[in-house]
Amino acid sequence: MNPYIFVFALSFLIYRAYTRRSLTPPAILAAVLTACIHGTHAYNLPFVLLITFYALGTAATKVKHDVKATLTVSATGAGGAGGDGARGATQVFANSVVASALTALSAWNATAGGDGGECFADQLLMVGVIVNYAAVTADTLSSELGILSRSGPRLITTSRRCAPGTNGGVSMTGLIAGACGAGVIAVVSVALLPWCASWSLAEKARFAAFITGMGTAGSLLDSLLGALLQASVVDTRTGKVVEAPGGGKVLVLPSQKRLTVAGELRSRFGKAPETAGAAVGDVGAESVQGQWKEQRAANKTGKQLEVEVGKEHAHDAPSRRIETGWNILSNNGVNFAMAALTSVGGMMLAGWAWYGQPLAVVKEVMGV
Incomplete structure (x- = not known):
């Protein structure tokens, strides 16, 4: 990646996160580490996708802030919407650590003389990076903007109506917002990837559709995991969903x-x-x-x-009760599991389409 572009963009990211207090100091360090790993790749795309995800997530959070304050409550009891506040380091890693690992592996493969050369051919690791950001962007926009739906969400496991902010709740507004977010990642990827001459315009369009579909599927997978493995805690006095800051678990009752x-x-x-x-x-x-x-x-x-x-x-x-789900994973845990499963699934599907071997990604990781 161009070092001048990297330094300028990273400096702007740090300045914005610090002045807007959108990230805690440990989260800023985590973001810097993540950005540096993304910047090691010869392609500009991984780092640009990281910035795009951050920008879209920040914009979505600002759009829904005032409305969300009337629909959810904070677990800290400090007032305001649930989940408000600066994002922590765990949240940063939950959304990006899979992409960081795949980016590092892809850069290492290129250095070792494997796939990942001057143009994008059939590089499954890069597909995993793109799918990761399509999925986490779709999930973020679906969660942040889906809560604005006037029709109200329905639980993905039973289709019954549920309170806004319920883990596993889906709405048409959220689904469309998530698909649009994944589509943005797909368009950015098609625009910035250094395509080889063998890729036709129709193949690039199919690739963009594939990325959009995987990102939307990742958002739905996150809802399913949230409905099953993450507890949705409701405040019994107001009937609103309680959300913990930093993507952590909500204590049902105080010690x-x-x-x-x-x-x-x-x-x-x-x-x-x-x-x-x-x-x-x-x-x-x-x-x-x-x-x-x-x-x-x-x-x-x-x-x-x-x-x-x-x-x-x-x-x-007791002023809180578990409405749905098993209290096994936090929101961060669900996000990480979704990102990992979707990225691996995307690479396997691409390997099956390109090589007829779903496990072709294993060979690419090993550099053979």
Whole structure:
């Protein structure tokens, strides 16, 4: 890549992220590292795709900010829309680490005399990079702009209506926005790739359609993974989805001081605990949630919350509940899994189309 273009663009990226506070300091360092890896490739495309993804995501976030503030709540309780605030390093890597690895492998292959020469022939690793950014761009625009849909989203697994911001919720507005984002990545790729003479205009158009389709599929895959593996937490007082900053998990219930199992048994049988510290522990959200399940089962009317944990906690009714999904992955984890699966899938499909061998990417990675 041209070093002058790289330094100028990277400096502008750092300046904008710092002055707009769109990235935390660790995230800026992560972005610089990611940009440097992308800049090692002979093609300008990987770095330009990184900048394009960042620019589109930032623009989409600004468009929906005021509306989202009325539809979701922040897990921190600080007010404002859920998920607001500067992006962290984990978010940066979740969307770009797969592309960084593929870019580095492609650059190494070119240096070693393998695929990745002066013109773009049938380089599966570069296809993976492009598909990665098509997918994460489609997912970002779908999530950020889909929440503006007037018809409301439907859960991808059951088709039932769900609250805006629900993981796995899809809408026609979000689907179109995601497809347009993937299309932008496809157009940029077709415009900047140094095509070999063997590629006809029709083949380039099919390539762009393929990238757009893979990006849209990646957005849908992200919704499916989010619906199944990521918990959607709802604030019971407002009915709005709760979102954590930095793409992390939302705590269902705040940690509270409760009797440990040993301390509770001693209390039940009239035996004093050995020490106060031994009897009281910091119990996490899952344990507290289990206690409240027992309470609701013991008294279905909900008028009297009187169980073994004591009457003094009757006012501590939970303000959050898991609406859908298993609390296995965070939003960052879902994004990374989606990017990895979509990129690998795109390379395998391209290998099947070009070589008749879906696993041809393995040979390219090995440089054989």
